[in-house]
Amino acid sequence: NAGVTQTPKFQVLKTGQSMTLQCAQDMNHEYMSWYRQDPGMGLRLIHYSVGAGITDQGEVPNGYNVSRSTTEDFPLRLLSAAPSQTSVYFCASSYGRGLSPLHFGNGTRLTVT
Amino acid sequence: GDSVTQMEGPVTLSEEAFLTINCTYTATGYPSLFWYVQYPGEGLQLLLKATKADDKGSNKGFEATYRKETTSFHLEKGSVQVSDSAVYFCALSENSGGSNYKLTFGKGTLLTVNP
Secondary structure, eight states: OOOEEEEEEEEOOOOOOOOOEEESSSSOOOOEEEEEEEETEEEEEEEEEEEEEEEEEESSSEEEEEOOOSSSSSSSEEEOOOOOOOOOEEEEEESSSSOOOOOEEEEEEEEEE | OOEEEEESSSSEETTTOEEEHHHHHHSSSOOOOEEEEEETTTTTEEEEEESSSSSSEETTTTTEEHHHHTTTTOOOEEOGEEEEOEEEEEEEEEEEEEEEEEEOOOOOEEEEEEO
């Protein structure tokens, strides 16, 4: 079982560049989400989706876009990278959004210079 | 709003020592409580959970009891191993209206176990 797969593992961007962080899950989970993890800040929710075609903002959505065209994929787009977006990004999925545990990918470490 | 407060780390123990990581929460209703663990270079994974007051979650020798009267969910293990070295996150999930739930994480506690 692949679970939740994130690519790339590492990325360095210059300020103003754009990129897409990929996330795919093979568990037929309805709910998918993106978090960023920063030292001393814990995990903060960026965007989430409760199903194909449905997305919503989390706690820190500014500077990020998402779409959910299929159940499996939930890419995160940075349109114009800023140094404040240097972080480790995690994609997570679950069967539902209530009591079901989240399954996390192994993360993408992004550095913006 | 909901919040989760965990003891600040880092916590450093010797192998076979007793572990407690404190977690307290604030919620408006009746949340479910979770502990997640993050090993180096990996994403978080569920360690244990409890869905109602006085429930005890347990897994891999770790335990935590949902204490509504003290709004706490402290993580314990009787004898830690080097392989338990990781970051531990306490979290709560609460219904925020209809079928929507909000998941709130604590900031994490780094545990290092020395041989």
